[in-house]
Amino acid sequence: MNDMNAIEQWGIFEIALEGPQTGNPFHEVELKAIFAYHHRQIEVDGFYDGAGVYKIRFMPDSPGRWKYTTQSSCQALHGKQGEFTCIPVSQGNHGPVRVRNRYHFEYADGTPYFPFGTTCYAWIHQGDELEEQTLETLKQTSFNKIRMCVFPKHYIYNANEPVYYPFERSETGEHDFMRFNPEFFRHLEKRVAQLRDLGIEADIIIFHPYDRWGYASMDAEGDYRYVRYLISRLAAYRNVWWSMANEYDFMLSTKPMAQWDAYFRIVQEHDPYQHLRSIHNGEFEMNYDHTKPWITHVCVQHWDVKKVKEWRKKYRKPVINDECEYEGNIPLPWGSITAQELVHRFWIMVTNGGYAGHGETYLHPEDLLWWSKGGILRGESWQRIGFLQTIMKEGPDDGLEPMDASWEWTRVSGGMNGEYRIFYFGEHQPAAWSTGLPKGVEYTVEVIDTWNMTITLLEGTFKDAAEIPLPGKPYIALRIRPVKTSAKK
Amino acid sequence: MNDMNAIEQWGIFEIALEGPQTGNPFHEVELKAIFAYHHRQIEVDGFYDGAGVYKIRFMPDSPGRWKYTTQSSCQALHGKQGEFTCIPVSQGNHGPVRVRNRYHFEYADGTPYFPFGTTCYAWIHQGDELEEQTLETLKQTSFNKIRMCVFPKHYIYNANEPVYYPFERSETGEHDFMRFNPEFFRHLEKRVAQLRDLGIEADIIIFHPYDRWGYASMDAEGDYRYVRYLISRLAAYRNVWWSMANEYDFMLSTKPMAQWDAYFRIVQEHDPYQHLRSIHNGEFEMNYDHTKPWITHVCVQHWDVKKVKEWRKKYRKPVINDECEYEGNIPLPWGSITAQELVHRFWIMVTNGGYAGHGETYLHPEDLLWWSKGGILRGESWQRIGFLQTIMKEGPDDGLEPMDASWEWTRVSGGMNGEYRIFYFGEHQPAAWSTGLPKGVEYTVEVIDTWNMTITLLEGTFKDAAEIPLPGKPYIALRIRPVKTSAKK
Numbered sequence: 001m002n003d004m005n006a007i008e009q010w011g012i013f014e015i016a017l018e019g020p021q022t023g024n025p026f027h028e029v030e031l032k033a034i035f036a037y038h039h040r041q042i043e044v045d046g047f048y049d050g051a052g053v054y055k056i057r058f059m060p061d062s063p064g065r066w067k068y069t070t071q072s073s074c075q076a077l078h079g080k081q082g083e084f085t086c087i088p089v090s091q092g093n094h095g096p097v098r099v100r101n102r103y104h105f106e107y108a109d110g111t112p113y114f115p116f117g118t119t120c121y122a123w124i125h126q127g128d129e130l131e132e133q134t135l136e137t138l139k140q141t142s143f144n145k146i147r148m149c150v151f152p153k154h155y156i157y158n159a160n161e162p163v164y165y166p167f168e169r170s171e172t173g174e175h176d177f178m179r180f181n182p183e184f185f186r187h188l189e190k191r192v193a194q195l196r197d198l199g200i201e202a203d204i205i206i207f208h209p210y211d212r213w214g215y216a217s218m219d220a221e222g223d224y225r226y227v228r229y230l231i232s233r234l235a236a237y238r239n240v241w242w243s244m245a246n247e248y249d250f251m252l253s254t255k256p257m258a259q260w261d262a263y264f265r266i267v268q269e270h271d272p273y274q275h276l277r278s279i280h281n282g283e284f285e286m287n288y289d290h291t292k293p294w295i296t297h298v299c300v301q302h303w304d305v306k307k308v309k310e311w312r313k314k315y316r317k318p319v320i321n322d323e324c325e326y327e328g329n330i331p332l333p334w335g336s337i338t339a340q341e342l343v344h345r346f347w348i349m350v351t352n353g354g355y356a357g358h359g360e361t362y363l364h365p366e367d368l369l370w371w372s373k374g375g376i377l378r379g380e381s382w383q384r385i386g387f388l389q390t391i392m393k394e395g396p397d398d399g400l401e402p403m404d405a406s407w408e409w410t411r412v413s414g415g416m417n418g419e420y421r422i423f424y425f426g427e428h429q430p431a432a433w434s435t436g437l438p439k440g441v442e443y444t445v446e447v448i449d450t451w452n453m454t455i456t457l458l459e460g461t462f463k464d465a466a467e468i469p470l471p472g473k474p475y476i477a478l479r480i481r482p483v484k485t486s487a488k489k
Numbered sequence: 490m491n492d493m494n495a496i497e498q499w500g501i502f503e504i505a506l507e508g509p510q511t512g513n514p515f516h517e518v519e520l521k522a523i524f525a526y527h528h529r530q531i532e533v534d535g536f537y538d539g540a541g542v543y544k545i546r547f548m549p550d551s552p553g554r555w556k557y558t559t560q561s562s563c564q565a566l567h568g569k570q571g572e573f574t575c576i577p578v579s580q581g582n583h584g585p586v587r588v589r590n591r592y593h594f595e596y597a598d599g600t601p602y603f604p605f606g607t608t609c610y611a612w613i614h615q616g617d618e619l620e621e622q623t624l625e626t627l628k629q630t631s632f633n634k635i636r637m638c639v640f641p642k643h644y645i646y647n648a649n650e651p652v653y654y655p656f657e658r659s660e661t662g663e664h665d666f667m668r669f670n671p672e673f674f675r676h677l678e679k680r681v682a683q684l685r686d687l688g689i690e691a692d693i694i695i696f697h698p699y700d701r702w703g704y705a706s707m708d709a710e711g712d713y714r715y716v717r718y719l720i721s722r723l724a725a726y727r728n729v730w731w732s733m734a735n736e737y738d739f740m741l742s743t744k745p746m747a748q749w750d751a752y753f754r755i756v757q758e759h760d761p762y763q764h765l766r767s768i769h770n771g772e773f774e775m776n777y778d779h780t781k782p783w784i785t786h787v788c789v790q791h792w793d794v795k796k797v798k799e800w801r802k803k804y805r806k807p808v809i810n811d812e813c814e815y816e817g818n819i820p821l822p823w824g825s826i827t828a829q830e831l832v833h834r835f836w837i838m839v840t841n842g843g844y845a846g847h848g849e850t851y852l853h854p855e856d857l858l859w860w861s862k863g864g865i866l867r868g869e870s871w872q873r874i875g876f877l878q879t880i881m882k883e884g885p886d887d888g889l890e891p892m893d894a895s896w897e898w899t900r901v902s903g904g905m906n907g908e909y910r911i912f913y914f915g916e917h918q919p920a921a922w923s924t925g926l927p928k929g930v931e932y933t934v935e936v937i938d939t940w941n942m943t944i945t946l947l948e949g950t951f952k953d954a955a956e957i958p959l960p961g962k963p964y965i966a967l968r969i970r971p972v973k974t975s976a977k978k
Contacts, residue, residue: 284896303900306793325900329920329961333900338963341916363920407773411792411814411822427830431818431852472818474827 006087009063010095010108010238013084015046015056017070019077026180027225030073031056033080037066042272046070046077047232050182057236059273060086061095061108096238096273097201099296103318103353104399108238112397115320116389117145117203118382119359121210121246122153123374124191125162134374135194141377142386145201147243147322147357150188150230155210157330157367163187166215166226175214177222185233196239203322205280206230206263207245207255217254220262227266235271242267242275243299247282257288264294280322290315300324303334305345306410308354309402319354321345326371327379328361335361335371339380340451340475344426346385347450347477350392351413351424352402358385387453391479396420403436419443421480424450431472434465441482448477455479495576498552499584499597499727502573504535504545506559508566515669516714519562520545522569526555531761535559535566536721539671546725548762549575550584550597585727585762586690588785592807592842593888597727601886604809605878606634606692607871608848610699610735611642612863613680614651623863624683630866631875634690636732636811636846639677639719644699646819646856652676655704655715664703666711674722685728692811694769695719695752696734696744706743709751716755724760731756731764732788736771746777753783769811779804789813792823794834795899797843798891808843810834815860816868817850824850824860828869829940829964833915835874836939836966839881840904840913841891847874876942880968885909892925908932910969913939920961923954930971937966944968 007013015033019025031046033056046056054077060066063086072078089095095108097115105113118141123134138146152162164184168176192202206227209216218226234240244263245251260279267277278299279288290298291314298315301323311319324345328335337345342358349356360370360379368375392399400415400422408414413424419438437443445458445468461483462468470476496502508518520535522545535545543566549555552575559569578584584597586604594602607630612623627635641651653673657665681691695716698705707715723729733752734740749768756766767788768777779787780803787804790812800808813834817824826834831847838845849859849868857864881888889904889911897903902913908927926932934947934957950972951957959965 284899304795329918331919331921331923331956331959333897333917333919336914336917336919338916338918341963408822410773425825427827428822428825429818429827430820430822430825432820434820467820470820474830 006085007060008093009086009089010059010061010093012236013058013060015082017054017077017080018052019054019074021052024178026229027178029054029077031070031077033058033068033070035066035068037062037064044272045228045232045270047229057233059236059238062086063088092199096275098276099318101398102316103312105318114389114392115145115355116143116385117147117322117357118143119147119322119357119371120374121147121149121205121372122158123148124188125152126373127163130373130375131191133376135198137374137376138198138200141382142389143358144199145203146195147203147205149205149208149246151208151211151215152213153208153210153372154212157369158210158372177218180229189233192234192237192240196237201239201241203241203243204234205243205246207248207251209247209250216251220259223263224266227263228270231267231270235273235275240275242277244277244279246280248279249287250282260288268294290317305348305356308349308352312353320357321349321354322357323359324349324356326359326361327381329363330361342381343384343450344475346388347424348413348426350388351400351415351422353400353415358382384451384453391448395422408435419482423478425476427474429472429474430470432467432469433478434467437465438480438482439464443480443482446479447471448479450475450477495574496549497582498575498578499548499550499582501725502547502549504571506543506566506569507541508543508563510541513667515718516667518543518566520559520566522547522557522559524555524557526551526553533761534717534721534759536718546722548725548727551575552577581688585764587765588807590887591805592801594807603878603881604634604844605632605874606636606811606846607632608636608811608846608860609863610636610638610694610861611647612637613677614641615862616652619862619864620680622865624687626863626865627687627689630871631878632847633688634692635684636692636694638694638697638735640697640700640704641702642697642699642861643701646858647699647861666707669718678722681723681726681729685726690728690730692730692732693723694732694735696737696740698736698739705740709748712752713755716752717759720756720759724762724764729764731766733766733768735769737768738776739771749777757783779806794837794845797838797841801842809846810838810843811846812848813838813845815848815850816870818852819850831870832873832939833964835877836913837902837915839877840889840902840911842889842904847871873940873942880937884911897924908971911966913966916963918961918963919959921956921958922967923956926954927969927971928953932969932971935968936960937968939964939966
């Protein structure tokens, strides 16, 4: 039963064991494994995968020799021992993402990670053809995160039945919340793995209120079982983030506030890798207290992107405004901003030391709206968001801190790191600029047209409060770098 | 000495008396008149106009016979009696502006007044040629208010000496703050009268910090003398509003907060007509408490126009955001927004039940920036602001109240009055709309392109939550009127 193949660092080592099929193996059989690396021990939950097969998945974080022993309430699964070799990473595998420099992110190998994500809530419930098209589209973009629901979605423009159901389902459509559907989860895992191979983080939305099947109104015990099962299956995927819910606050009547803390406790206790954790609000007041220690970063839904400095100050964690409204034209305010406006909001979030998320909601005769179903992108913001991402990657590894709180920098946006600066003027069209510049060094200035995606190096170098000539049109940014290190901070 | 000519209602009746020239007549001679209309008596301060001439100006508010008696510390000016006839108004004279319906304005004759003002702070200090050009330009626009300083201005793009000085000035440039310069004030009055004849309210800025002559740092007694003198000369002009200061909070080191209350007390006690009174902030926190009863309306400087509902709720008075940044291209955030952005901000202010002010700051080789010196308009927002004004005039006399505080209406803007609605979508481009519509009546819908200044009546009529087709582009507004009264509320 031991897999002796070499496993890549942050890859998945999987143990499969034969066991009983009688009773309800999902809940009646306890199974875990203790993985050991030198003197370090890591406890990992197993899960029942149907048809008498029990599995334990593990993501090793260090190259070298790993050993394990299983523990189970079932004799057939208990005391199994084995070992495997973890080998150094291959190209493109940087490990899971974690927080860096308080407000920013990096991969486990230290490579900076700047989240530029999109949203396809129910993309894994659309059938292979559309799902493969979604992956193909993602490959053309530079999005490195995607917000996606585990459960299927019932909402406007989302009337179709899913291909797979997460629980066993009778012919009359009744769900047995005591029995998971392994086929459903294998499909989810396949998509998560494909995202991983594209370098995309899967921001897994564990609960959401858009439901007609009863998944949003299971009782607390059912929810806890589901969260544990999900963790046991998915945590070993290095590209997983836990988004406890989308619009959790629209479910407070059935899932009161204390219950949300309980979900987080379960995730915190059972996820051996401590993947990133957050929760997404529906109301503008973010009533879930994001200062709670199990929240690794702040997930925001808010159109008013200039609040980013406030959120940073209040929570002192990375801020991702995953829903600063979507590019589109549906008859709802959250899904009808112009591409230019979404790009504008991205620039404001990012130059103020936060991050933002993309979504697209253009009406479609067959209700194929990217924001929910995936498919193809029809808009014009995604390319510009990719352009901004490139600029961030070329900037300081530790990310940007917002310019001070003085009056100028609430009107225009500026981010800095040492002598490095990015200014973004948005709806302002000054013919020149001379405020907030680095002092005492010679620097170069590039004029960035955020919409037309051009970068123009200004002739010569500048010093102190030099007057920098600008094109006098809106949506312009400046990249200011000290001469000695212009190539990279 | 009695002027027996008929005086129009809200016109100016002026008494001129010969008196002593010795000593300091500006301060050593007390003079007032009691005007009587039937049993009503109104006390009016007189002033010294130089060369031995003392004047008392009075604005009668009711047609009919008025009598007066002077009172003075000087025998030559005391006990003068007279009378005059006040005749009904001629066309275009609606009297002074006052508050209507808590958040809005009207003229004294009941005609609604929707403030759409501009800003030319120092226009009366530029010499006749430019000043007459400013008046000519104003005639071409529909601006009905102008923010203007009494004192000359020293600031960026404002280096020129004024033509007139408000105080007597020695050949070496020393000012005698004890002696006013009547010539200065006669010039000011001439300009105020010209504005009145163009139907423009003069929002008179009494103090401002942009100074090199010492006017901003007179002592308290000097300030009080000046405020009284100004009132005695200007209050009889029906188009006067009192703006206690521009950016009062940049003068707190020399004029502490309590002193600002004292200025208002003087104005409240000495202005017989209770012209509108407010004060303009520099800092984003409006630390002068606009709930104080002598503040008639809230004057705001703030780029964040979506706060208008907050300000209305907090102060429960009309809100005019006189400085929501200016159209222009100077290298400062407050003077470099695009024309489109300024028009956008006007629409947000107005559809949320507030008002906004215009200003233009395009760089000019001779520093002729409209915002300060007047001259000609070079921008593109003023025409669109006029277009919005026309729409407001065609709407309900009682003005607009913002749509409720629910989440939609913080993202898009909507104003209503009964079944009348104006929605403004701004950066949103929905292909259709069906929220917030009047219930139970048939209504017509017009699609307004706020930038191109077109109004397109949609075919047919609509009812309840009908889906209204929209052009799917930004900066669109809707005018929704019940069929029975489509022409006018």
